[in-house]
Amino acid sequence: MTGEFLILALIVITALVFDFTNGFHDTANAMATSIATGALHPKSAVLLSAALNLIGAFLSIEVALTVTNSVIRIQDSDGNPLPALMGDGGGALLMILLAGLAGAILWNLATWAFSLPSSSSHALFGGLIGATIASIGWQGVKWAGDGTLDGVLGKVVMPALVSPVLAIIVAAIGTWTVLKITRVIEEKARDTWFRWGQIGSASLVSLAHGTNDAQKTMGIITLALLATGHWHDTHSVALWVKVSCALAIALGTYSGGWRIIRTLGKGLVDISSPQGMAAESASAAIILASSHMGFALSTTQVATGSILGSGVGRSGANVRWSIAGKMALAWLITLPMSAIAAAIIWWIGHFFGGSVLAAWVMIAILVAGCLAFYRHARTSHVDHRNVNDEWESAEPAREEVRS
Amino acid sequence: MSTLLATLSGVFHVFVTSIVFGVGLPAVFALGMRAHAWGSGTTRKHDGAEELPPSRRFVGNALMVACLSVVMLGLVIGIGVILSSGLGMELTFNGVIPVLAPKG
Numbered sequence: 044m045t046g047e048f049l050i051l052a053l054i055v056i057t058a059l060v061f062d063f064t065n066g067f068h069d070t071a072n073a074m075a076t077s078i079a080t081g082a083l084h085p086k087s088a089v090l091l092s093a094a095l096n097l098i099g100a101f102l103s104i105e106v107a108l109t110v111t112n113s114v115i116r117i118q119d120s121d122g123n124p125l126p127a128l129m130g131d132g133g134g135a136l137l138m139i140l141l142a143g144l145a146g147a148i149l150w151n152l153a154t155w156a157f158s159l160p161s162s163s164s165h166a167l168f169g170g171l172i173g174a175t176i177a178s179i180g181w182q183g184v185k186w187a188g189d190g191t192l193d194g195v196l197g198k199v200v201m202p203a204l205v206s207p208v209l210a211i212i213v214a215a216i217g218t219w220t221v222l223k224i225t226r227v228i229e230e231k232a233r234d235t236w237f238r239w240g241q242i243g244s245a246s247l248v249s250l251a252h253g254t255n256d257a258q259k260t261m262g263i264i265t266l267a268l269l270a271t272g273h274w275h276d277t278h279s280v281a282l283w284v285k286v287s288c289a290l291a292i293a294l295g296t297y298s299g300g301w302r303i304i305r306t307l308g309k310g311l312v313d314i315s316s317p318q319g320m321a322a323e324s325a326s327a328a329i330i331l332a333s334s335h336m337g338f339a340l341s342t343t344q345v346a347t348g349s350i351l352g353s354g355v356g357r358s359g360a361n362v363r364w365s366i367a368g369k370m371a372l373a374w375l376i377t378l379p380m381s382a383i384a385a386a387i388i389w390w391i392g393h394f395f396g397g398s399v400l401a402a403w404v405m406i407a408i409l410v411a412g413c414l415a416f417y418r419h420a421r422t423s424h425v426d427h428r429n430v431n432d433e434w435e436s437a438e439p440a441r442e443e444v445r446s
Numbered sequence: 447m448s449t450l451l452a453t454l455s456g457v458f459h460v461f462v463t464s465i466v467f468g469v470g471l472p473a474v475f476a477l478g479m480r481a482h483a484w485g486s487g488t489t490r491k492h493d494g495a496e497e498l499p500p501s502r503r504f505v506g507n508a509l510m511v512a513c514l515s516v517v518m519l520g521l522v523i524g525i526g527v528i529l530s531s532g533l534g535m536e537l538t539f540n541g542v543i544p545v546l547a548p549k550g
Contacts, residue, residue: 099528099532102528102529102532102533103531103532188452192452192453192456197452197453201453205453205457209457209460209461209464212461213461213464213465213468213469214468216465216469217468217469217472217473220469220472220473220476221472221473221475221476224473224476224477224479224480225476225479225480227480227483227489227490228479228480228483228488228489228490229483229488229489229490232479232483232488233479236475236479240472240475240517243521247521247524247525247528250525250528251527251528251531254528254531254532255531317476320472320475321469321472324467324468324469324471324472325464325468325469326468327467327468327524328463328464328466328467328468328471329460329464329468331467331524331527331528332459332460332463332464332467333456333460334527334531335463335527335530335531335537336456336459336460336463338456338457338459338460340460
């Protein structure tokens, strides 16, 4: 096995791990409200969401080969790697991808350990930006589009400012409207109806998520294959890439990310099923409307905004703004933090010569970081059994960590 | 500046569409629920205690079915948008019926 092939294999595995974290980080977006209101049993909810993510991933026939072009300059407009990065058999490009993915995974695990939702796409963009700056300098980053919604400004900053506000407004109006219309209906019958509505709208969010997000990992893996000459077609994705990405995101979704589900479902607002349906409908409508108009909004930020909005729209609802504030802070620093992590990992790899040894060192740093966050998460264990415990009875039962 | 304008115009379109689908469809769903409750006399006012004419039950159920059909159509449009983005097609509404068409 040649060194280059080994690095390629490590990148493919790292990309699939990122896809997995993308899955469990975002289960909450679709299913947190259905789990919190009891519309679905926690295990059934993650199973449904995983199945829809899997189907969604297979539906994405269109190739997302130019995914990195939104924020950095390492590919041409067809998706082929830039010749300048191909001097040493694509080694420079592989190092950027590996460091970028590692930075994104670390940020996803850090936010998971602290039970905060955050955008996986922004983490991926952040990681790629950090590795690009470290590798080819600031000019490698596309900060703004030419009058279009592109670059860091158009694809990350603007959507991050817009998504939550839009979602809060739509979900608040929706919640207020459905509560007004159904206030004469007996509560038990009303809740049964709304639970069904909730499951329908949450399913749409899951399906859309699978179609959008699995594509990004497919694009990254295919870019690595193009750079090493193992793939030549810029109009399609290898079948094994598609199958493995679809499975990775579905498995990630099924594993649940219970900490984030708990924060979104129980932490932000005490959610009832009419609120849940209004929130998921708002999320589905905003995500689909924006994707239809080629305007990239973050699923996570839309979903969180919608849940907040469902609290705003019900008079007397208790919205925990301190938790919302923590999330806002996490979103603000998602891009810079994953960029810094990726840049540091790239520099360390560069120090070790940017070859096979460097790749192993980078992977070792990634694994060590992941283990550290996992240990932190174990100090307050959340799973499908205690995901719906009352929020005020404080943190879920603390378990002693054997050390 | 031009990026800001592009954003604002995009946001406005997304906002209007989201209000139509994200508020409109749950509202129609809720109206269907209310029509059913009115027809079967299970609102808080009636609580199923007094006898209602069978015609009222029929009208209530018919209204409910109409409302739910609108919601189902919305769901189909939603799946259409997902399919179109996945297949690299465009969902167009030139006629009344949404159609998948190649981009361009």
